[in-house]
Amino acid sequence: xxxxxxxxxxxxxxxxxxxxxxxxxxxxxxxxxxxxxxxxxxxxxxxxxxxxxxxxxxxxxxxxxxxxxxxxxxxxxxxxxxxxxxxxxxxxxxxxxxxxxxxxxxxxxxxxxxxxxxxxxxxxxxxxxxxxxxxxxxxxxxxxxxxxxxxxxxxxxxxxxxxxxxxxxxxxxxxxxxxxxxxxxxxxxxxxxxxxxxxxxxxxxxxxxxxxxxxxxxxxxxxxxxxxxxxxxxxxxxxxxxxxxxxxxxxxxxxxxxxxxxxxxxxxxxxxxxxxxxxxxxxxxxxxxxxxxxxxxxxxxxxxxxxxxxxxxxxxxxxxxxxxxxxxxxxxxxxxxxxxxxxxxxxxxxxxxxxxxxxxxxxxxxxxxxxxxxxxxxxxxxxxxxxxxxxxxxxxxxxxxxxxxxxxxxxxxxxxxxxxxxxxxxxxxxxxxxxxxxxxxxxxxxxxxxxxxxxxxxxxxxxxxxxxxxxxxxxxxxxxxxxxxxxxxxxxxxxxxxxxxxxxxxxxxxxxxxxxxxxxxxxxxxxxxxxxxxxxxxxxxxxxxxxxxxxxxxxxxxxxxxxxxxxxxxxxxxxxxxxxxxxxxxxxxxxxxxxxxxxxxxxxxxxxxxxxxxxxxxxxxxxx
Amino acid sequence: xxxxxxxxxxxxxxxxxxxxxxxxxxxxxxxxxxxxxxxxxxxxxxxxxxxxxxxxxxxxxxxxxxxxxxxxxxxxx
Numbered sequence: 001x002x003x004x005x006x007x008x009x010x011x012x013x014x015x016x017x018x019x020x021x022x023x024x025x026x027x028x029x030x031x032x033x034x035x036x037x038x039x040x041x042x043x044x045x046x047x048x049x050x051x052x053x054x055x056x057x058x059x060x061x062x063x064x065x066x067x068x069x070x071x072x073x074x075x076x077x078x079x080x081x082x083x084x085x086x087x088x089x090x091x092x093x094x095x096x097x098x099x100x101x102x103x104x105x106x107x108x109x110x111x112x113x114x115x116x117x118x119x120x121x122x123x124x125x126x127x128x129x130x131x132x133x134x135x136x137x138x139x140x141x142x143x144x145x146x147x148x149x150x151x152x153x154x155x156x157x158x159x160x161x162x163x164x165x166x167x168x169x170x171x172x173x174x175x176x177x178x179x180x181x182x183x184x185x186x187x188x189x190x191x192x193x194x195x196x197x198x199x200x201x202x203x204x205x206x207x208x209x210x211x212x213x214x215x216x217x218x219x220x221x222x223x224x225x226x227x228x229x230x231x232x233x234x235x236x237x238x239x240x241x242x243x244x245x246x247x248x249x250x251x252x253x254x255x256x257x258x259x260x261x262x263x264x265x266x267x268x269x270x271x272x273x274x275x276x277x278x279x280x281x282x283x284x285x286x287x288x289x290x291x292x293x294x295x296x297x298x299x300x301x302x303x304x305x306x307x308x309x310x311x312x313x314x315x316x317x318x319x320x321x322x323x324x325x326x327x328x329x330x331x332x333x334x335x336x337x338x339x340x341x342x343x344x345x346x347x348x349x350x351x352x353x354x355x356x357x358x359x360x361x362x363x364x365x366x367x368x369x370x371x372x373x374x375x376x377x378x379x380x381x382x383x384x385x386x387x388x389x390x391x392x393x394x395x396x397x398x399x400x401x402x403x404x405x406x407x408x409x410x411x412x413x414x415x416x417x418x419x420x421x422x423x424x425x426x427x428x429x430x431x432x433x434x435x436x437x438x439x440x441x442x443x444x445x446x447x448x449x450x451x452x453x454x455x456x457x458x459x460x461x462x463x464x465x466x467x468x469x470x471x472x473x474x475x476x477x478x479x480x481x482x483x484x485x486x487x488x489x490x491x492x493x494x495x496x497x498x499x500x501x502x503x504x505x506x507x508x509x510x511x512x513x514x515x516x517x518x519x520x521x522x523x524x525x526x527x528x529x530x531x532x533x534x535x536x537x538x539x540x541x542x543x544x545x546x547x548x549x550x551x552x553x554x555x556x557x558x559x560x561x562x563x564x565x566x567x568x569x570x571x572x573x574x575x576x577x578x579x580x581x582x583x584x585x586x587x588x589x590x591x592x593x594x595x596x597x598x599x600x601x602x603x604x605x606x607x608x609x610x611x612x613x614x615x616x617x618x619x620x621x622x623x624x
Numbered sequence: 625x626x627x628x629x630x631x632x633x634x635x636x637x638x639x640x641x642x643x644x645x646x647x648x649x650x651x652x653x654x655x656x657x658x659x660x661x662x663x664x665x666x667x668x669x670x671x672x673x674x675x676x677x678x679x680x681x682x683x684x685x686x687x688x689x690x691x692x693x694x695x696x697x698x699x700x701x
């Protein structure tokens with residue numbers, strides 16, 4: 001029975017992945033929802049949908065796609081076309097709902113006025129500014145009073161073009177006007193951290209305008225701005241954005257080699273006979289797929305190889321002159337004759353990531369099925385055997401959706417490569433302390449700084465293993481906490497002689513009189529066993545002494561992934577406060593008047609010391 | 625699509641156990657026959673290449689009328 005239930009749930013989840021059959025979802029939505037709600041450990045969220053049109057279909061589909069991502073939404077839905085009024089007049093029902101996320105479902109139909117024929121450019125510009133003022137007042141009020149993450153549709157194009165192709169070039173053309181507004185929305189998104197665009201201009205092009213709007217009855221009879229087919233596409237896209245906000249995007253792409261990254265079999269054909277490059281139609285397809293993968297790697301997706309090949313042969317493939325991908329792009333490399341599930345497990349261990357962070361791409365359906373069966377946590381998209389569709393399939397299921405790309409993302413491959421150097425270095429020492437000392441580690445530990453808030457939010461929502469409470473915060477909540485003197489906040493960056501590990505630890509504590517309760521303490525697994533937690537604790541004690549805090553309460557909430565920190569508070573000298581209740585363990589530490597630092601091998605850098613002393617370190621961020 | 629297939633599809637749209645509908649049921653007496661199921665019916669007919677409008681649906685009294693509107697084979701099972 002258990003395996004039947006698992007199979008059914010697997011079928012349900014597959015129904016919501018590429019290739020999505022819209023008819024199946026429409027027919028079976030109630031059954032799908034019922035099965036998806038049986039999942040355990042669903043993350044709860046509150047989403048307010050503010051519509052400029054009927055939102056029932058969008059809400060229904062969004063619920064399914066969010067459940068498929070392990071997120072259970074509670075919804076608030078504004079009255080028909082009441083999105084502005086609900087916010088401007090602070091509808092008590094919306095305010096009491098206290099959403100984590102506000103999704104603003106407006107479309108071209110909600111543009112208050114298009115330019116008149118032959119309207120002067122200066123008047124068109126005024127029109128743009130008025131439209132922006134209308135939306136910005138909505139966004140600012142949500143940011144200021146609700147603190148929610150905003151997901152805002154940009155605009156799709158109107159169905160008809162009275163001016164024909166002039167619509168695109170003339171400033172009074174409707175198409176031109178929509179594109180200008182979209183550019184303004186994009187600019188706002190770039191400059192505000194709790195604001196994300198749902199790109200319906202792209203989606204409508206992807207779906208096709210006829211399918212996007214569907215029959216005219218959807219608008220005239222039901223005031224649905226989109227057809228049910230388009231609602232499926234839109235909901236899928238919004239769910240991908242929400243998923244990334246909750247840290248559920250994948251981290252690692254594991255790739256086969258032969259007939260996946262190049263045409264041919266390297267062991268048989270040799271590098272000179274591989275099909276790769278612009279001289280051959282199929283070679284160009286593989287080249288474009290390599291380019292796609294390289295672009296993922298550039299913005300922080302970890303790459304790994306899992307290939308049935310001799311290792312030396314496999315590596316040689318990357319010396320092909322047309323190969324865009326190079327050996328150094330990969331943070332793990334398993335080329336041998338072992339079963340692929342075994343190799344993928346080894347990759348996860350080596351990279352210190354969960355199996356559920358991995359996407360596996362292989363042209364061979366037998367290998368795909370075997371991995372999917374043996375490692376159900378690994379995402380194994382059905383890419384088929386034609387490499388020209390691989391990128392499309394990966395794109396469609398938005399495995400690697402991100403809220404932002406931050407500098408730490410660009411350096412991710414380098415971190416993993418330098419980790420390999422550290423591991424090699426460790427092998428030369430018989431005493432672990434001597435090894436740690438040899439690393440010449442320095443740490444920057446300070447209260448939250450505006451420049452790091454995005455990375456802090458990212459880490460909070462991605463870290464599972466060294467995480468005492470697995471509490472998640474939206475970017476809006478992180479910004480609010482950073483500004484609130486009722487909180488103690490610390491971030492930690494760690495560098496050593498091999499390189500900069502980046503921002504790797506976060507701590508949030510809420511102050512009640514002379515006590516601070518640690519609601520969050522996490523650390524990236526890439527710096528485990530370096531005593532970074534001692535360095536963080538030393539600074540926490542400093543902060544407590546400076547603020548007159550006498551007691552620290554540590555909370556440990558066990559999860560499936562964080563058993564490694566079960567003894568964390570005990571190791572720091574905390575005392576257990578008794579039996580666990582509601583799945584939480586409470587630990588207590590009395591802050592001593594004098595304290596000897598625990599850190600033995602990490603030196604705090606001057607930058608952090610200066611930042612900690614600066615009055616600006618606890619001030620509001622420069623925007624939002 | 626056969627008549628039986630259509631009825632099974634209507635069972636799903638209305639969240640009824642498979643095999644519930646026989647065709648004689650009056651739409652106004654079906655609890656889940658609401659705007660959502662009406663929209664779903666229109667969308668599914670569209671995916672099958674049949675355009676139906678709300679006003680046409682408004683002339684239907686029974687499930688069998690919908691079957692006829694969706695141009696389903698009338699041969700009973």
